[in-house]
Amino acid sequence: MWEGFKNFILRGNVIDLAVAVVIGAAFTQIVDALVNGLINPLLTLGLPPQLKSIENAWLIGPFKFGLIVSAIISFLAKAAVVYFFIVRPFQSFAARFTPPPAPAATPEDVLLLREIRDTLKGQSR
Template sequence: MSEQKEPSVWQGFKAFLMRGNVVDLAVAVVIGAAFTNIVNSVVKGIINPLVGAVGTQNLDNYSSCLSSSCKGTHGIRLMWGSVLGATLTFMITGAVVYFLMVLPMSRYLARIEARRKAREGTKEVVPVTELEVLEQIRDLLAAERASGPGQR
């Protein structure tokens, strides 16, 4: 009997790396890291000065004290400014990604799909509901009964 040789660990790893999803994910991580620098610059250069017009440019300075005194290292301080800054960064990142990447790409893909359908001359098939099929069967049976037996 001939035994089939199992692929080596190296061959399996190589096949894993050559999958399209892994390469796409690696590109996305690199682009995401570069994009983070842009978003951080927008927050530091635009958002923080706008917030600074009302209060302080460093959102980390916004906090509340839970104990009677928060001087130095004593007391319990809630650093809600840090959370606000992280939330603003997240919202700006999401907005920029959506409006500059996702929305244009989805519109582009929709145009490509519309052109492909127009070239093929296909029209979308409207699915028939079960109720419509039953109504058609009822109408056919009623027409058959009306015409009488053997008069097809």
């Protein structure tokens, strides 16, 4: 049972991609909660009240530069949460259960060249 589950998790194909999209959509709520409940309050911890809302902080005429800055900060925060809390732990988890790669087979022409080299060395002595 666990072997089949491990193979399912560690292989990559279209079904796994479809599952990843569905799980990713559901997981968005967790990432948003981490960003909105932890990261954003930490970022605004020492700011004065008028700057707590970045969207309205940099309003220049009709242009809302604060909205762009807020979207960039939100994207970077979400990317950091996904990378450090999901990708990195999964990579270390997967590395524990993935067998080491088999040594690369030596091509036949390389073996033949080595044999010729060894024969020539033997003749020169």
